[in-house]
Amino acid sequence: MNFSFTEEQEYFRKMLQEFAKEELLPHYTKWDREGVTPRHLWKKLGELGVNGLRIPVEYGGSGADCVTTGIAAEEIGRGDFNLTYAVMLNALIGEIINNHAREELKREWLPQIASGEKIVGIAITEPAAGTDAGGIKTTAVHKGNVYVLNGEKSGISVATCGDAFIIFAKTDPELGNRGISAFIVPANLPGVECKGYEDMGNIPVGRGSIYLNDVEVPEEYLIGLENKGFSQVMNGFDLSRLLIGLQCVGAASQSIDETIEHVKARQSFGKPLATYQGIQFPLVTHYTQLELIKWQAYRGLWLRDQGLKHSKESSSVKWLGPKYSVEAIHECLLFNGHYAYTKEMPHEQRLRDVIGLEIGDGTAQANMMVIAKDIIGKEFRSY
Template sequence: MVDFSFTEEQDYFRKMLKGFAKEELLPNYTKWDREGITPKHLWRKLGELGVNGLRIPVEYGGSGADCVTTGIAAEEIGRGDFNLTYAVMLNGLIGEIITNHADEHLKKEWLPEIASGNKILGIAITEPEAGTDAGGIRSTAVRDGDSYVLNGEKSGISVAVSADAFIVFAKTEPRKGNRGISAFIVPSDLPGVEGKGYEDMGNIPIGRGSVYLNEVKVPADHLIGLEDKGFSQVMNGFDLSRLLIGLQCAGAALQSLDETIEHVKNRRSFGKPLATYQGVSFPLVTHYTKLDMLKWQAYRGLWLRDQGMEHSKESASVKWLGPLYSQEAIHECLLLNGHYAYTKEMPLEQRLRDVIGLEIGDGTAQANQMVIAKHLIGKEYRSYEPQVPAKSTNGQNYEGGYQYGID
């Protein structure tokens, strides 16, 4: 039997978040961009609603929700405030990493704080010379008694200037390539940690930037999982974040379509509503159809993850096409709304800027197409891509599975 319906609990959760996004998030979406502020009070509000802790177990202050429910949150929050959806996407990924691989004392210290929204954590993998090829990172972590000393530069890091801590990936055994990378929880207030923001085109409230590590002493018990195994242990988490990104982008685009449909129904030209012209209605239909298909591919990928089944191909397709379809739809909406939409009086121009950023982050279109090609073509293609064994959520190897890092 094939069942495409949500449960009663999921439907209730969706309706609750839809109302919250419309009433509390959407009216202030452009405010944080204009003021250059990360609205931490709203991260805490999302914590009260259970959004931050969806992928965190109940015993650590989360709700232990499934991946499909997490996707619902990404879509609905994306409708109200695209940038606040990072509370779903980042926390979903980080919650899984800490829950599945960190020692108990780290779980007790960090998971309740993440779930409540009191603490914001970032992922620090990408470097100036290592984006899609995340295994090529040069940051180092050298054991020194009961500590590790970290040195290096991380670039393009979300929440670089607002995070309370980062999950930092660094080489503990440089000769082993991907297998010599370890992961650490690094509080941002440790001596030697410095975040410097970028003047980005979009995603302003996220505070993207570089994180510099200069002789940072991190307690040895802040190591996540096994030494030299951090890369392979957590890379599967990006299959989740890529699916959530697709829904995050789709939410922003679908909100734009809804607003534009109301505009073209009410705006008249040559005596008729704009909506009666095929040159207006057909593009809206086209974008809605593409986004609707994308959504169901994303939810299918999340369902597969919930079942512990292979879903890297689905995740890669959603990450590739989600930001692409969404920015195309938002761009069309901007044009259909006319010259006022090109001003900062309307949210369309900001949504366009924000969504474009995720055509880069978490894997470029080309990187995701390479993942799909490997699944379609098989082992013959494997020698042309980075060889990083991927793990399923239950720790089993995917058949011939490999993963990429993020930009």
């Protein structure tokens, strides 16, 4: 057993730590306050090789392993939680396109994703289909040399700023989960309409709904085989859930580090707050919980790199990573006093941002169902 990172991975981590501290953290709250998606920073991450970590070198990416991708999620999460979508989304989308799309699509889209020139979202969720992704109602009807898409996607990250989306639609409604296909749909196609939400957090991510009204998508924009889209994305969730856990841990760890400095300096009854067990023990509890999640996440990423099963590890990280991170940030906010309840400090925004990922990519209950199916058996599943 070897829990160490390679020399290259340590160098990569140090580079991202410096970048996050110097260029991301000072402006983290700015984009939230202004309601702006900082596309220039997506391009900067492209220059650093972060956007294309799971994209092969021949398509402009870094061709990195999953563990290295996890390092990026953790460190970027410390500086700007919302920019970790450039890691998590692009890793998921990069794998789907690279593993399943035809060569022409790879050459058209992967270099632009890797460079940060294009932002691409993934659209599965619908008003009546979230955890039950197989229950989507959006349809794609093959007519001549196009597919005609109709439906509504909801709760989609980068809906208001995305240049294109991987849309999942029913190509054979009678087949249920086995009748779903995936398409790359440029946002500027006629019939595509995107509307944003007024969310509690994740403001710079531009979450919203995508409406598809007789959208004609060229048949060559089909990803992989018709009716195979569901299996393509289910495997990808095992990666994104691990990365989500690490981006949440990164944000929470940054709040803990900031709070430790605060309680060392702040005096109460003639002594630093850090001398009281009522401060020490909660911080130790949160630190320990986050460390456990972090190493379970890296173990899951290592298993994926080895081609081994990792669904239950992924689901455990997605279930507890956001939960423990929210609890840690909340306590840090309280320890920093009433100023941390204002928008003068980043804790309140981290709390709002991280809560969103207690929902996205599978709720706690959905992930517990995945684990139960694995350790107890499919025949005893509760749904």
